[in-house]
Amino acid sequence: MSYVVQLFSGPQDDVEEVETEFYDEVTLIDAGDNTTGITCSNCSGDIHVGWFFDLIEEKGEAFGNLDFEVPCCETVVALDSLRFDWPVGFARFEICAMNPSRAKYELDDEELAEVAELVGHPVTQILAHY
Ligand SMILES: [Zn+2]
Structure with a gap:
């Protein structure tokens, strides 16, 4: 989580909230209106x-x-x-950055690989809009 938080840390507060959640069952991580x-x-x-x-x-x-x-x-x-x-996820773990802002708000392949390494499991990035 601290790795993801620091990706969004800049001169301003560049992310509203970063939170993690574990689910008991495989759960839809939807992309909101994007789908x-x-x-x-x-x-x-x-x-x-x-x-x-x-x-x-x-x-x-x-x-x-x-x-x-x-x-x-x-x-x-x-x-x-x-x-x-737009990709959606089916997952038992989610790390969510709410209203992030930076030059390129998506995580790039290298950053995603780093997250996967830290989590010890492949990850998928879901870009959701509501
Ligand atoms: Zn069919």
């Missing part, structure tokens, strides 16, 4: 985002099992295999 398109990993068909949001509404954001039947080809696929136009 506008989903493509099926099985048939490459388009999946309306409404289907995904309805699923979350029904199941909540904690998933014991990521396998669901998709509407396009009526095949059971893992949610984390679907291709989202």
Whole structure:
């Protein structure tokens, strides 16, 4: 966490808040309004985002099992295999920087590799907008 905090430390207070959270079950780390398109990993068909949001509404954001039947080809696929136009995550650990500001607010590949090294697990960056 202190590594991520220092990435955003500058002359001003460059991040509103950095927090970490552990989840009991694999949990959706969503991209908020950024998600506008989903493509099926099985048939490459388009999946309306409404289907995904309805699923979350029904199941909540904690998933014991990521396998669901998709509407396009009526095949059971893992949610984390679907291709989202903006990446979303399915994770049991999250480190979240709220309202960060710096020249380039995303972490670059080197910084992400450093975070993965510190956490001891591969990481995915989710850029969320609400
Ligand atoms: Zn499909």
